[in-house]
Amino acid sequence: MASIYRIKNSKNYYYSISIDGRHFQGSTKTDSKTAAKTIANAIEHDLVNGMYNIPVKHSEIFNQVWQKYYSSLTDSFKTKEYKDTASKHFLLFFGNLKISNIKETDIENYKSRRKIEIETIAKNLNKKNSEISYRSFNLELSALSHFFNYCIKQKIIQKNPCSGIKKLNELGRIKTLDDDDINKLINGASNKLTRDIITFLIYTGCRKGEALNLKWDDVDLKNGVIAIKATKTKFDRYIPISKPLKSLLSGIERNQDCLYVFQRNGQKLTDFKRSFHTACKNAGLKDLHIHDLRHVFASKMVMNGTTLYITGELLGHRTTQMTKRYSHLVPETLKKAVDDVFDK
DSSP states (O other): OOEEEEOTTOOSEEEEEEETTEEEEEEOSOSOHHHHHHHHHHHHHHHHHHHTTOOOOOOOBHHHHHHHHHHHOOSOHHHHHHHHHHHHHHHHHHTTSBGGGOOHHHHHHHHHHHHHHHHTSGGGTTOOGGGOOOHHHHHHHHHHHHHHHHHHHTTSOSSOTTTTOOOOOOOOOOOOOOHHHHHHHHHHOSSHHHHHHHHHHHHHOOOHHHHHTOBGGGEETTTTEEEEOSOTTSOOEEEEOOHHHHHHHHTSOOOTTOOBSSEETTEEOOOOHHHHHHHHHHHTOOSOOTTHHHHHHHHHHHHTTOOHHHHHHHHTOSSHHHHGGGGGGOHHHHHHHHHHHHOO
């Protein structure tokens, strides 16, 4: 129990606290008896929490800390954009709550609510659960988890309430094209720049950002290799230049005022979504995304007998799990592996 007292010739009150045989004394730095008692009790509370590792309850509000967290992000614009989009959903749910009061059960409740919301979207009505992709929620869960890890570093909480939450079913999207559709898409482009970049993506399997950030200094036509730098996985990789790819790159006119391969009027090309959609429309192809061209490359490699390992290296996958998505394209190869072992 904390007690207060005065020392002779001193106006201020002092505190005396005993906890498990240990004694603590000091000045409250006030001559008000009421204030001194309050200060002594607060000091006792802090001492007890410190000695027994009792977590201190914080009163930070989710929305306020989220704004600080978002301002501190040094991620790419695309990463910040997805976190901003994801937060529009969970800020409505958690925004006014104290972060220290949010438990795993609250995250589970949010998960259930979002699952129902996604299922009732017009495009998902009458679909089976296994036919619905919950990727949007999984991105929200990842953003939430990253935020709570930030809160742990800020000593607001001690445990991430998302740590035990499982993601929802996320349908893998592997849309590919046959040679006829590839030709239709390329020929459907309304200008040479769009035609060149679509062809480049199909020949290399690069991500859109990797292609747009490609500089001529990273293209070695003499030795037949392209260096892909500043990738999503933060690892450089090298792509061999095939004959048709070399012909494509050789046919692109360089601009001395621009370092980048894909440019318009001396300015780096930042996007080509609109012209890509025009090419898709002209080719009669529906539900085709720019990223699907990466799948086209991978599918052609695997179906031509390239191992999943080499295909993964060319794509820049850091884990084999990502490349395994293409294993269904080579059933004959998998069957042969089993037959070689047992059909002797």
